[in-house]
Amino acid sequence: MRxxxxxxxxxxxxxxxxxxxxxxxxxxxxVGVGKEDCPxxxxxxxxxxxxxRIFPDEKGNMNRSVLDTxxxxxxxxxxxxxxxxxxxxxxxWHLAAAPDIGAQLYQEYCLQLEQAxxxxxxxxxxxxxxxEIHNDGPVTLLLDSKREF
Numbered sequence: 295m296r297x298x299x300x301x302x303x304x305x306x307x308x309x310x311x312x313x314x315x316x317x318x319x320x321x322x323x324x325v326g327v328g329k330e331d332c333p334x335x336x337x338x339x340x341x342x343x344x345x346x347r348i349f350p351d352e353k354g355n356m357n358r359s360v361l362d363t364x365x366x367x368x369x370x371x372x373x374x375x376x377x378x379x380x381x382x383x384x385x386x387w388h389l390a391a392a393p394d395i396g397a398q399l400y401q402e403y404c405l406q407l408e409q410a411x412x413x414x415x416x417x418x419x420x421x422x423x424x425x426e427i428h429n430d431g432p433v434t435l436l437l438d439s440k441r442e443f
Contacts, residue, residue, distance in 0.1 A: 295335040295399065295440075296375040298324040301348050301433035305368045307417040308424040315415035320365030322427050325403055326375025327396040328389050328440070335439035336399050340406030343367070348433050356433075366413035370425055371400045393420060 304318025323343060349358040349365070360367065373396060377385030391399065397419045408414045417423045 295328065295331045295339050295403070296326040296436065296438045297339055297343065297403075298372070298375065299343060299346065299348070299435045299437065300427060301430045302368075303428045303430045305428065306426045307368060307370055308426075309418050309421045311424075314423075315368050315370075315417055317366045317368035317415055318428070319363070319430065321360050321367040321412075322425075322429075323367055323369045323407075324372035324375065325369060325400050326372050327391040327399045328376050329391045329395070331391060331395075331399055331439065333399065333402050336402040337406050338439050339437055340403050340410060342437060343407055344410035344412050346435070348435070361411050366415065367407060368415050368417075369400075369404050369407065370417035370423060371396065371419045 300322040302318055302320060302322045305322040306316040307314055344361055345359050347359050348356050349360065349363045351357040373390045376390035377387060378389055379385050400419055404414050404416055
């Protein structure tokens with residue numbers, strides 16, 4: 295699984311002009327599921343997300359997690375995180391999970407994040423969404439359950 299985490303002052307996702315999820319201050323999380331991913335990947339990334347120290351303490355150092363700040367998360371599915379652009383000019387999606395598996399592991403990630411104590415709102419899996427992100431910092435991180443950076 296791959297996720298992009300952004301520290302946000304606020305974020306909103308709309309479908310057909312209607313707000314379906316929002317957060318702030320907290321985290322905006324874009325979640326992509328690969329065809330080799332399993333529930334362990336979702337659990338690993340949810341724990342990492344909940345405890346990642348990317349919020350400032352009283353001295354301005356990144357020493358606090360979303361749990362420490364009592365923030366929340368807006369989690370949106372993003373299969374394009376598995377777009378392979380190495381050849382040609384059109385991304386290939388051969389590394390992305392099938393929609394049924396993607397939906398299952400996306401939901402597992404959200405459930406695990408909630409069970410870790412982070413309030414979670416979501417987009418709608420597979421829908422065309424309009425995402426409004428107010429990145430705070432900016433702070434943006436890429437995590438991949440299969441790779442170390």
